[in-house]
Amino acid sequence: MDVNHGLGEFEQLVLLALVRLGAEAYGVAIRDEIEREAGRDVTVGAVYTTLLRLENKGLVASRLGDPTPQRGGRRKKYYRPLAAGKRELAASVNALRRMTRGLTPGLELP
Amino acid sequence: MDVNHGLGEFEQLVLLALVRLGAEAYGVAIRDEIEREAGRDVTVGAVYTTLLRLENKGLVASRLGDPTPQRGGRRKKYYRPLAAGKRELAASVNALRRMTRGLTPGLELP
DNA sequence: GTCCATTTCTCCGACAAAGTCGAGGAAATA
DNA sequence: TATTTCCTCGACTTTGTCGGAGAAATGGAC
Numbered sequence: 115m116d117v118n119h120g121l122g123e124f125e126q127l128v129l130l131a132l133v134r135l136g137a138e139a140y141g142v143a144i145r146d147e148i149e150r151e152a153g154r155d156v157t158v159g160a161v162y163t164t165l166l167r168l169e170n171k172g173l174v175a176s177r178l179g180d181p182t183p184q185r186g187g188r189r190k191k192y193y194r195p196l197a198a199g200k201r202e203l204a205a206s207v208n209a210l211r212r213m214t215r216g217l218t219p220g221l222e223l224p
Numbered sequence: 225m226d227v228n229h230g231l232g233e234f235e236q237l238v239l240l241a242l243v244r245l246g247a248e249a250y251g252v253a254i255r256d257e258i259e260r261e262a263g264r265d266v267t268v269g270a271v272y273t274t275l276l277r278l279e280n281k282g283l284v285a286s287r288l289g290d291p292t293p294q295r296g297g298r299r300k301k302y303y304r305p306l307a308a309g310k311r312e313l314a315a316s317v318n319a320l321r322r323m324t325r326g327l328t329p330g331l332e333l334p
Numbered sequence: 335g336t337c338c339a340t341t342t343c344t345c346c347g348a349c350a351a352a353g354t355c356g357a358g359g360a361a362a363t364a
Numbered sequence: 365t366a367t368t369t370c371c372t373c374g375a376c377t378t379t380g381t382c383g384g385a386g387a388a389a390t391g392g393a394c
Contacts, residue, residue, distance in 0.1 A: 120264065122352045122379080123233040123316075130323045142370065152319040154230060160354050162371065167352075181362055188361050188370045200330075206233075207324055209262040213240045214317055221243055221314050232352080232379045252343065270381050272344065277379080291389060298343045298388045 121206050127152060128164050129203045132174065132195050140179070140190040141165070165193055173199030231316050237262055238274050239313045242284065242305050250289070250300040251275070275303055283309030 121129070131147040132139045145161045148154055168174045179190040195203065231239065241257040242249045254275075255268045278284045289300040305313065 121233070123231070123236065124353060126233065126320075127323065130327075133327065134323070140370085151322050153315075153322075154319060156353095157355060158370080159356070159372085163353075163355095163373090166372090182369095183363085185363050185368055187363070188368085190369090191371070204330060207320075207327075208329055209264060210236075210317075210320060211324075211329075212261050212263075213237065213244070214321075217243065217317075219314065219318055219321075221310055221317070234380060250343080266380095267382060268343080269345085269383070273346090273382090274380075276345085292342095294342085294390080298341085300342090301344070 121202055124156075124160070124164055125168060126203065126206055127154070128161060128168065129173070129195055129199060130207075132193055133200075133203070137192070139194065140192050144193070168199065169193075172196060173202060231312055234266075234270070234274055235278060236313065236316055237264070238271060238278065239283070239305055239309060240317075242303055243310075243313070247302070249304065250302050254303070278309065279303075282306065283312060 127148055128144060131144045135143055135147055141158055141162055145156060145158050148156060169176060174193050174195050176191050176193045179192055181187050181189050237258055238254060241254045245253055245257055251268055251272055255266060255271050258264055258266055284303050284305050286301050286303045289302050291299050
């Protein structure tokens with residue numbers, strides 16, 4: 115009964131990071147990916163909160179990984195986008211693409 | 225004292241509509257532009273609230289237009305992005321572009 | 335001409351949703 | 365058991381959303 119009103123900006127970013135990272139998508143890696151690619155500085159806490167909400171909305175799923183053989187190698191929790199998540203993401207990305215169609219990086223209209 | 229953390233999704237959309245509409249950017253036209261281009265259904269109230277917040281943050285400015293010679297032609301309030309607004313918008317749009325670089329409309333990685 | 339219904343547009347107040355942070359806890363290794 | 369890596373939780377701020385009220389203008393009935 116909740117015909118979803120689209121993704122927030124950060125949810126979009128997190129979902130995109132999931133797509134980009136593929137099998138390697140877990141909390142810390144996601145944070146790093148966003149910082150590296152989007153140039154945006156966020157805390158891991160923010161990422162986890164968002165991940166949890168996305169999971170509650172049925173847009174992503176998670177699974178626990180095995181412990182890695184390194185100091186402090188705690189089990190990671192990997193995330194992947196579900197079909198509904200991909201659909202939502204594609205919709206909002208494409209909306210953005212339409213809105214920015216024909217705009218230069220400086221936002222001029224050619 | 226407020227090292228700004230970027231724009232929300234809707235703020236982004238409204239700002240983009242301003243850029244696209246140029247001199248014709250006022251409340252109702254902005255709503256229509258977003259509906260037409262982004263395919264997203266919003267109320268005018270939502271747009272005004274966002275516009276007001278953007279103005280308070282110094283990202284857009286407004287001026288009153290003249291009454292138009294048509295039934296109910298109340299004076300419009302035109303908005304335009306300020307330098308800081310364009311900067312913010314360009315930053316978040318470019319971040320999105322980097323994150324979606326190489327992704328198909330269906331979000332596959334080629 | 336005067337009223338008032340109608341149209342166009344803007345403002346406001348309240349609430350829901352998303353975003354953010356920081357401290358703290360669990361599990362693994364050395 | 366000290367250290368490292370990662371995840372959870374709770375509190376709070378910022379954004380997003382709506383619906384209805386209000387202001388300004390016109391057109392027509394009388």
